[in-house]
Amino acid sequence: MNSFSDNAIAAAKDENLQKALYNATERFRQARADTLGSIDFESYRRSASAVKSDVIAHLSYYLDKFKENAEKSGAKVHYAQDAEEARRIALKIIRENNGSLVVKGKSMITEEIGLNEALEKEGVEVTETDLGEFIIQLAGEKPSHIIAPAIHKTKEEVGKLFADKLKTGYTSDPAKLTKIARETLREKFLKADIGITGANFAVADTGTIVIVTNEGNGRMVTTVPKVHIAFASVEKIIPSIKDLSLFLRLLPRAATGQKISSYVSFLTGISKEEKESGRSRHIIFIDNGRDAVISGRFREILHCIRCGACINVCPVYGFAGGYSYRATYPGPIGIVLTSLLEGLPNRAELPFAACTLCYACQEACSVGIKLADMIRELRNEAVNRKLTDKKLSVMMKIYGTLFSSPKLYRLSKVPAGLMIKKGYKKDE
Numbered sequence: 096m097n098s099f100s101d102n103a104i105a106a107a108k109d110e111n112l113q114k115a116l117y118n119a120t121e122r123f124r125q126a127r128a129d130t131l132g133s134i135d136f137e138s139y140r141r142s143a144s145a146v147k148s149d150v151i152a153h154l155s156y157y158l159d160k161f162k163e164n165a166e167k168s169g170a171k172v173h174y175a176q177d178a179e180e181a182r183r184i185a186l187k188i189i190r191e192n193n194g195s196l197v198v199k200g201k202s203m204i205t206e207e208i209g210l211n212e213a214l215e216k217e218g219v220e221v222t223e224t225d226l227g228e229f230i231i232q233l234a235g236e237k238p239s240h241i242i243a244p245a246i247h248k249t250k251e252e253v254g255k256l257f258a259d260k261l262k263t264g265y266t267s268d269p270a271k272l273t274k275i276a277r278e279t280l281r282e283k284f285l286k287a288d289i290g291i292t293g294a295n296f297a298v299a300d301t302g303t304i305v306i307v308t309n310e311g312n313g314r315m316v317t318t319v320p321k322v323h324i325a326f327a328s329v330e331k332i333i334p335s336i337k338d339l340s341l342f343l344r345l346l347p348r349a350a351t352g353q354k355i356s357s358y359v360s361f362l363t364g365i366s367k368e369e370k371e372s373g374r375s376r377h378i379i380f381i382d383n384g385r386d387a388v389i390s391g392r393f394r395e396i397l398h399c400i401r402c403g404a405c406i407n408v409c410p411v412y413g414f415a416g417g418y419s420y421r422a423t424y425p426g427p428i429g430i431v432l433t434s435l436l437e438g439l440p441n442r443a444e445l446p447f448a449a450c451t452l453c454y455a456c457q458e459a460c461s462v463g464i465k466l467a468d469m470i471r472e473l474r475n476e477a478v479n480r481k482l483t484d485k486k487l488s489v490m491m492k493i494y495g496t497l498f499s500s501p502k503l504y505r506l507s508k509v510p511a512g513l514m515i516k517k518g519y520k521k522d523e
Contacts, residue, residue, distance in 0.1 A: 098444060098448070099415070099419050099420060099421070099445065099448040099449055102419035102421070106414065106415050106416045106418070107414050107415070111249050112416055114249060115247050117413065119243060119246045120407045123243075123350075123351060126352020126353070127351075127459075128352075129352060131349075133348075134345075134348065139345055140345065140461055142341055143342060143345055143398075143400075143461070144464075146333060146334065146338050146341065147330070147333075147397070147398035148395075149334065150332050150334065151330065151394055151398070154329060154330075157299040158174070158299075158329065158380060160299040161297055161298070161299040161302055161332060162302075164300065164302030166302070167364070168365070169364035169365040169366065169367070169370055169376070170378055171376070171377045172380070176382050177383050178208035178383050181208050181379055181381045181383070182209070185210065185324055186213070186214065186217055186219075188289075188324055192322045193288065194289040196286055196287045196288055196289070197288070197289045198222050198224050198287040198290055198315070198319075199211075199222065199292070200308070200312060200316045200317075201223075201227070201292075201313075202292060202293030203241055203424070204293055204326050204328045204381055205291065206237065206423050207328075207423045208326075210291075210326070222280070222283045222287075224284070224310075224312040224316060225244070225308075225310060226273060226310060226312075227243055227245040227246075228244050229280065230248060230253055230256065231244050231245050233256055233257075233260045233261075234248075239416055239417025240425065241403050241406065241424060241428075242401070242403040243403070246417070250267045251267045254266050254267040254272060257272060261275060284315050284319050288320055289320050289323075289324065290317055290318075290320040291316070291325075291326070292326070293325065294306060294325045294327040295346065295400070296333050296339055296342060297327050297333070298333055298335065298336055298338075299332055299333065299335070300336065302364060303336075303363040304361075304363075304378060305339060305359065305361055306325075306359075306360040306362070307346060307347065308356060308357065308360075309351070310357070313358055313360055317360065321372075321373050321374045322375050322376075322377070323362075324376075324377045324378075325379070326379050326381060327378065328381050328382075328383070329380050329381065329382055329385055330385060330399075343359065345400070345461045346400055346402055346461070348461075349400075349402035349459075349461035362376065364376065384436040385397060388436070393431065393435055393472075395464055395465065395469075396431050399428055400461060400462055401428075402461050404459040404460065405457075405460055406427065406429075408455040409426050409455060410453060411450060411451060419449070420433070420449060422437075428456075428466065430445045430449050430450060430473070431470060431473065433445060434473050439480070440480070444484075446470050446471075447474060447477070447483065452467055452471060453467075
């Protein structure tokens with residue numbers, strides 16, 4: 096595994112990757128700008144931030160309330176302290192229902208806990224059904240963006256992948272590629288024992304999970320198999336349906352520039368008749384390090400609704416792509432969340448190498464998270480804990496000395512100019 100810097104340099108030289116990243120992020124940015132004008136964005140994100148602050152401050156209360164209401168409606172709610180426990184609960188449910196084939200909707204939390212690999216190791220077949228996830232599963236890769244997992248691939252690359260893996264004729268026509276994927280997945284849907292999804296929101300006062308998608312696969316996954324398992328990190332809780340209306344206005348506008356996503360599914364428990372026919376619904380809430388985040392000064396990071404707006408405006412992500420971060424969550428949100436969940440000593444490079452502190456992410460965040468401020472604080476913490484690269488520390492001390500003295504700064508301009516001139520000649 097190379098460093099972020101090495102990965103980013105390689106990514107910047109990849110013409111296909113640069114083309115794919117530019118086309119996708121530019122489209123998302125423009126669509127977002129076009130639709131945000133239809134709401135009072137500043138007012139909405141202040142309100143959304145206030146709701147999430149309340150949830151984080153009273154998380155146990157809202158989790159208990161959700162569990163009570165969901166189980167009244169026939170669902171079963173589970174709580175996992177870490178990734179291992181979450182995987183164990185899921186496997187137990189699958190085994191109890193004699194499951195062998197799982198169809199999955201898009202879910203970043205299942206990526207975080209390594210669910211697919213764990214199930215496949217136990218002999219359970221797992222098929223991703225979101226088109227982007229299906230593409231990268233065929234390629235043996237991981238998502239490179241939290242809302243557009245295959246953002247790094249051009250349609251020509253997808254055409255070659257399908258021709259190789261699915262033995263179809265080559266085409267780069269998006270409509271034809273989608274049709275190929277649909278025909279391949281239809282058989283999986285009909286044979287699957289278990290459907291697994293994430294959850295965009297979990298509404299405490301009704302016990303409802305809400306799934307927001309632009310593909311019909313989400314509804315197929317939650318209705319065709321007899322058993323549905325929804326995974327959600329604990330911060331996905333919101334208090335009420337009234338609060339949900341606020342987030343459903345923000346999320347699609349910030350994520351894809353839509354006023355409303357194509358499919359918004361409300362799933363509340365399961366009926367008596369369905370239960371009698373052997374159907375069931377399970378919701379697994381996962382902490383996986385979030386309790387420690389809540390007790391610290393970076394708790395606001397858990398306000399995130401995974402819209403991806405910060406990633407789309409980030410100039411570093413725009414060149415480096417998602418894989419350079421070597422993490423489940425890339426971009427500005429990934430820098431902070433990865434550093435907190437995996438421990439800053441393990442990821443001290445990220446706050447420095449993957450951010451210019453341009454503050455574009457902070458301005459774009461749909462719930463007002465102070466992302467750039469947090470990244471700067473993580474840098475300070477890394478320096479104070481002596482976690483930074485020694486060469487970088489020496490360079491920054493020299494830089495600080497030069498720029499704190501007008502005289503030294505003026506003197507440094509002469510050798511700096513000669514170095515730049517030498518560099519230009521070398522490039523020529």
